[in-house]
Amino acid sequence: MSNSVVNQDTRKAGRILYAASVALLCAWVLVPIYLLLVNTLSSPEAVSTFPKSFLPEFNTESLEFFAGFSGMLNALANSIYVAAITMVLSILIGAPAGYALSRFDFRGKELFRMLILLTRAFPLPLLALPLAVMFIKVGLDDSILGLALVHTTLAIPFAVLITFSLFSGIPVELEEASWTLGCTRLSGFRHVVFPLILPGITASAIFAFVISWNEVFAAAVLTIENRTLTAFLLQNLDTSPLHLKFAGGFILVVPALIFIFAVRKYLFAMWGIANR
């Protein structure tokens, strides 16, 4: 009898501890984002006041200022172009690699998988300078394509790993069944595998988009005239008043947040957690 009371107490304590940890972790992520939101939507005067009102005043002055800022729309367009090219290239290169990893056995497969991750092992600053020199030589410097190539390199490991887990989730028997029912390898892929992985491929593409969208170092080093939004803001926010810094941060964070939220299910899959 007393034993079960003790058990109940420990279980209750465990639950409270668990809830507290979850709340702390959520707060860790959510509070800065919330403050960012409040400050962005506050009038310039209200930004530096303390304490904050819990609800923002929905003053769009800072955001309007940004919309009219010279070069801002251009940078936004550049960001979208670079991210779009990154998205397309990383899927075009990454998905076949993911398919090969999941379906074929070949010599050095494990090594290949490790090498893919290794592309993320070198700090970008180390690579950016030689890359800049090389890009100037071949005429890719300060170009959207050049930056997109660098971003593709950064996004490919994720594209390969996500598509690898997607393809592995599709039983090989489905493909084999399609072959016995009159398909070639290619048409079997088109009629059976492709429709099944399409949602996952979309997610993986969006993830590549976000990687490019958020990347600032290579963008700042490799572009001068054709800055992406991150590089543009980095350059200009330094000298801007506080309320504009908040607004700039907000513009950067929100699209990434929305995209990540949209594809969260597949990111879990990538880390090996069941995707349902």
Added chain:
Amino acid sequence: MAEIQIKNVAKKWASYQALNDINLTISDREFMVLLGASGCGKTTLLRIIAGLETATSGEVWIGGKRIDHLPPKDRGIAMVFQNYAVFPHMTVFENIGFGLRMQKQPEAVIQERVKRTASLMHIEQLLGRYSGELSGGQRQRVAVARALAMEPDVILMDEPLSNLDALLRLEMRAELKGVLAESQTTAIYVTHDQVEAMSLADRISVMNRGEIVQAASPIEVYRNPAAEFVAGFIGNPPMNFLNAKRSANGWNVAGEEFAGPAAQSNEIRFAIRPEDLSVATSGLPARVRLVEPLGSHLQVTCEVDGEMFRVLLDSDLQIKAGESLCLAPQADRIRWFDKTTTKAL
């Protein structure tokens, strides 16, 4: 006409010999079962016939045409997979019609054949559903219907019933036999379940370690096993074995004299099925270890000549563990095997 000929087929994975010089002819409209324990190569052989695996050497002919170099779609085969492989993004109708659609059959033909095979498998009412909305048994029906709709020369089945529960398996087994007999298609069916093999097959190929040990009718395989492996694999409980030593006028088995075959060696193996023994006043001396009443009969486990010996006896007999019995084998059911080659004598 779709006779299948397998000539000298071998398959090697790195250093592992999965199939070793397989020769087998399956006649038109025959129901052939490949039976063996897991890892014996039966699925590999089926996949080689399907074109999902390439043989290291050898030839496969279907209907007088050599097909081992052709892709699966050009072999005139259809296959039913162990885990059904029903396409999850298509309805039952689209699944069954998929092969016909790939063959670019006219819409009217597709409609007609899908409906006909669906009604044959009793799934007309499911045509609009997706695979996720079906039970295992229903998915299996879709998979069979999808193969039949192709009207193939040969239908290949890889343990199609092994994922179903016991009752459903019995039901599907009977149904499958009827449907396939009606379709007059040559069938190759892979299973490790000997009861399934016995009940379905026109002929059973018993496989062991990448070789076909015996290919014969179910009764023949049961009554006259070609090797000790077959005798020990088929039948539940399996055949009993005892050592036989040459004696003055025959073979001495556990102290009893039997007339046996003329063999080269001085020691061979005596074998008898558990149901072919009866309690008598003289015979093999046995000590009872365990008595299991199974209703229809008693399964008695004894020790004879130091070896385990299982007997099926009438359930009215009063037998207790520890007793001594004399077991008389039915003379025409005794089989003999060579001790070294393990082949039947």
